[in-house]
Amino acid sequence: MPKNREVDVVTIGESMVLFQPMSEKGIKYEALFTKTLGGAESNLAIGLTRMGKKVRWISKVGKDPFGDFILSTLAGEGVDVSHALKCEHSPTALYYKDLKGFGDPMVYYYRKNSAASKLHPSDIQDEWLLGAKHLHVTGITPALGEHTAAAIRQAMERAREKGMTISFDPNLRRKLWSEEEARETLLSLIPLCDVFLPGIEEAEFLLGKLDIKAYGEKFLEMGPSVVALKLGAEGSMGFVKDDTVLAAPYTVSQVVDTVGAGDAFAAGFLSVFLERYQQEKNEITSEHLLNALERANILGALATQFKGDWEGIPTLEELNALVNGLGNITR
Known part of the structure; x- marks a missing residue:
């Protein structure tokens, strides 16, 4: 794939090779595992690509078969990986997901000193x-x-200098750092983004216990033009200056795997938001905000229907058929 082609979105972040037990026995007792990939930024990249957007994913992977697997899988999904870096002396990260049939899966990371951590x-x-x-x-x-926060800050600052819009999902991972450092760093990056995409638990982590609308107001005061707040089973709420929009949830009958749902939500939101925002010359109406939230809710809900972090995200054609009540001819 040629470098420097025009793309709609660039995203920077680590992808890991994901191993999951084939049965419901759990990691301790399972002998057979499936192999795929996972990572918030690559989940989003695949989701946006399936929504018809051109996406460039950038990271460091190890110069190993796992790194090759990540690059080939993303390229096979249509994601531009031509700028990804290979690290000679650090490995590609791995993680294991333990699905027990109840509650959120337990995740075990093996990413310390990985290529992307450098x-x-x-x-x-x-x-x-x-x-x-x-x-x-x-x-x-x-x-x-040690230097990854400064690297992301620099990327955001350069994007802002170039007149690009920026979205930021806090995607809190308590296993990776202390709560104090997490809160300080995440709050410091919010003023650099145009679109902030927290979940309700992340909002509470960052600002303490507040009324839902107060979260939107507080985050807008920090600099973003739009805040899209994920409310889980209650849907989502969008905030812009002088307006608030509530989008009803997309209801599913069961939940298989919640990991990746927030990334699918972000992909759905941005796939609508970016079109409208550019058309309206950096403004967004309440109607367009609602449309973005509704698609985000659908993609987030559908992502929970499959094992894996991104496999459940539909293509735009499949999504339109679902929204319009059109069944697929299967035989």
Whole structure:
């Protein structure tokens, strides 16, 4: 895939090889595992690509078969990986997911000293952002290594200098850093984004216990133009200056795996938001905000119907058929 093609979105962050037990016995007793990949930014990249957007994913992977697997899988999904870096002396990260049939799965990370944890401000290149309209980052990458927070900050600052819009999902991972460091770092990055995408638990972690609408108001005061607050089974709420929009949840009968649902939500939201925002010259109406939240709710809910972090995200054609009540011809 040629470098420097025009893309709608650039995202920077670690992907890991994901192993899951084939049965419901759990890691302790299972002998057979499936192999796929997972990572907030790559989940979003796949989701946006399936929504018809052009996405460039950037990270460091190890110079090992796991890194090759990640790059080939993402490229096979249509994601531009031409700027990904290979690290000679650090491995690709792994993680294991333990599904027990009740509650959220337990996740075990093996990502300390991984290739992506070595991301440094000196790695950030202007050509990563060349031909791009939007940058998406999460709060996971800043937690990975000694210099990763500074690297993400620099990427956001460069994107802002180039006139790009920026979205930021805090994607809190308590296993990766202390609560004090997490809160301080995440709050410091909010003023650099245009779109902030927290969950209700993350909002409470960052600001304490508040009324739901107060979260939106407080985050808007920090600098973003739009706040999309995920409310889980209650749907989502969007905030812009002088307006608040509530989007009803998309109801599913069961939940198989919640990991990746927030990334699918972000992909759904951005796939609508970016079109409308650019058309309206950096403004968004309440109607467009509602449309973005509704698609986000659908993609987030559908992502919970499958094992794996991104496999349940539909294509745009499949989504439109679902929304319009059109069944697929299967035989």
